[in-house]
Amino acid sequence: MSRLRLNMMMSLDGFVAGPEQGPENPFGIGGMQLNEWLLPLRAFRELHGEEGGEVNASTPFVEGWFENIGATVMGRNMFGGGPGPWGADPWTGYWGEDPPYHHPVFVLTHHAREPLEMQGGTTFRFVTEGIESALEQAREAAGGKDVSLGGGARAVQQYLAAGLLDDILISLVPVLLGSGARLFDDLGAARPRLEQVEAVEAPGVTHIRYRVLG
Amino acid sequence: MSRLRLNMMMSLDGFVAGPEQGPENPFGIGGMQLNEWLLPLRAFRELHGEEGGEVNASTPFVEGWFENIGATVMGRNMFGGGPGPWGADPWTGYWGEDPPYHHPVFVLTHHAREPLEMQGGTTFRFVTEGIESALEQAREAAGGKDVSLGGGARAVQQYLAAGLLDDILISLVPVLLGSGARLFDDLGAARPRLEQVEAVEAPGVTHIRYRVLG
Numbered sequence: 001m002s003r004l005r006l007n008m009m010m011s012l013d014g015f016v017a018g019p020e021q022g023p024e025n026p027f028g029i030g031g032m033q034l035n036e037w038l039l040p041l042r043a044f045r046e047l048h049g050e051e052g053g054e055v056n057a058s059t060p061f062v063e064g065w066f067e068n069i070g071a072t073v074m075g076r077n078m079f080g081g082g083p084g085p086w087g088a089d090p091w092t093g094y095w096g097e098d099p100p101y102h103h104p105v106f107v108l109t110h111h112a113r114e115p116l117e118m119q120g121g122t123t124f125r126f127v128t129e130g131i132e133s134a135l136e137q138a139r140e141a142a143g144g145k146d147v148s149l150g151g152g153a154r155a156v157q158q159y160l161a162a163g164l165l166d167d168i169l170i171s172l173v174p175v176l177l178g179s180g181a182r183l184f185d186d187l188g189a190a191r192p193r194l195e196q197v198e199a200v201e202a203p204g205v206t207h208i209r210y211r212v213l214g
Numbered sequence: 215m216s217r218l219r220l221n222m223m224m225s226l227d228g229f230v231a232g233p234e235q236g237p238e239n240p241f242g243i244g245g246m247q248l249n250e251w252l253l254p255l256r257a258f259r260e261l262h263g264e265e266g267g268e269v270n271a272s273t274p275f276v277e278g279w280f281e282n283i284g285a286t287v288m289g290r291n292m293f294g295g296g297p298g299p300w301g302a303d304p305w306t307g308y309w310g311e312d313p314p315y316h317h318p319v320f321v322l323t324h325h326a327r328e329p330l331e332m333q334g335g336t337t338f339r340f341v342t343e344g345i346e347s348a349l350e351q352a353r354e355a356a357g358g359k360d361v362s363l364g365g366g367a368r369a370v371q372q373y374l375a376a377g378l379l380d381d382i383l384i385s386l387v388p389v390l391l392g393s394g395a396r397l398f399d400d401l402g403a404a405r406p407r408l409e410q411v412e413a414v415e416a417p418g419v420t421h422i423r424y425r426v427l428g
Contacts, residue, residue, distance in 0.1 A: 012384070012398060012408065012424070013228065013398035013399070013401070014227065014228045014398065030405070170226070172386070172422070174408040174409060174410040174424055175407075175408060176398060176401060176405060176406060176408065177405075178401045178402075178404075178405055184226060184227035184228070184390060185227070187227070187390060187392045188392075190392075191244075191390060191391075191392055192390060193389075194226065194388040194389060194390065195388060196388040196415075196418060196419070196420065198415065199413065199414075199415035199420040200413075200415070201412065201413035201414070204410060205410070206410065206413035206420065206422050208386070208420050210226070210388055
């Protein structure tokens with residue numbers, strides 16, 4: 001059974017991005033602190049075609065991010081380019097010509113757009129029919145593999161409240177951002193039950209896996 | 215040097231109590247789920263004079279709660295009895311005749327009150343001069359030992375924002391409360407820097423220690 005999996009770096013006060021996200025500040029003010037544990041890792045540098053780097057207790061988690069993933073779903077805010085219509089010279093994502101996905105990525109949006117084929121196997125497909133349709137299309141594209149929920153916070157909240165999210169990996173970072181995009185917020189009446197599967201201490205971060213019991 | 219230490223059980227969405235806290239519901243609606251990992255432990259049952267119980271990876275953390283603690287500071291909401299004047303038949307706390315503190319407890323309040331001596335060495339002292347005075351009095355009473363910050367969320371936020379908190383132990387529970395008292399909130403302009411000291415997986419909870427760097 002193909003599962004919907006979420007991996008997020010979160011501050012101790014619950015934020016996955018600082019305030020005022022935008023093209024020049026994709027993680028928001030202060031949000032780059034969420035990545036500090038990640039940047040020195042060999043497993044991360046390899047994703048970007050760089051050599052060298054550290055191996056530590058975080059390594060298996062970073063290596064696992066894309067393991068058995070056949071497609072990604074993400075919200076419009078995560079894809080970026082601001083809200084509203086796409087315009088004449090549309091935004092092509094934060095990740096350059098060769099995004100690190102290498103599989104189909106389904107972007108939730110209210111504004112229809114032709115598929116955008118990037119280098120390295122990443123194609124952005126824009127879904128206007130809502131979260132369930134996006135997940136269905138992603139599952140079909142994944143061909144039996146799992147689907148990754150890429151974020152941002154609002155997309156995660158919708159999938160979680162709808163009972164569609166199966167696995168959560170939180171990389172909890174020892175930082176207080178104070179404001180920004182809070183991951184676990186606006187749940188409405190939904191109270192998904194969680195099971196703690198695994199928790200691992202690593203330099204500058206704690207990785208905790210949860211299974212959503214529904 | 216006597217340190218100000220905080221131990222809190224927190225939901226994955228950041229709450230240390232559910233909504234609608236009161237005498238019949240000291241942890242708020244759903245808040246008892248924060249304790250589920252704790253109740254079967256021998257180390258917890260012993261605090262309440264009960265026998266038997268489990269020993270697991272949580273045990274050293276629970277045993278450490280009161281280790282080298284000479285006094286406690288807590289907010290009025292944590293002490294309970296509602297806001298406002300104390301009245302003719304004043305509230306004596308949530309903990310019965312013999313509270314588990316066994317040392318002086320300084321309660322932050324806007325309403326003066328005579329000290330309240332309980333059994334077993336716990337005396338509640340009511341401080342109307344603010345958080346710094348309460349901490350100073352607690353340090354003096356602790357006689358060189360550490361001071362415990364007992365909560366609730368608003369008292370913690372004030373000590374954290376003022377740069378007076380030294381050590382934080384978060385016991386992160388795999389539950390989503392959805393609303394209630396959020397621990398790391400309303401920081402204002404303060405951005406205390408944290409260092410992750412230790413993280414330990416235990417059944418149904420993850421314990422993470424942080425040092426506040428200031």
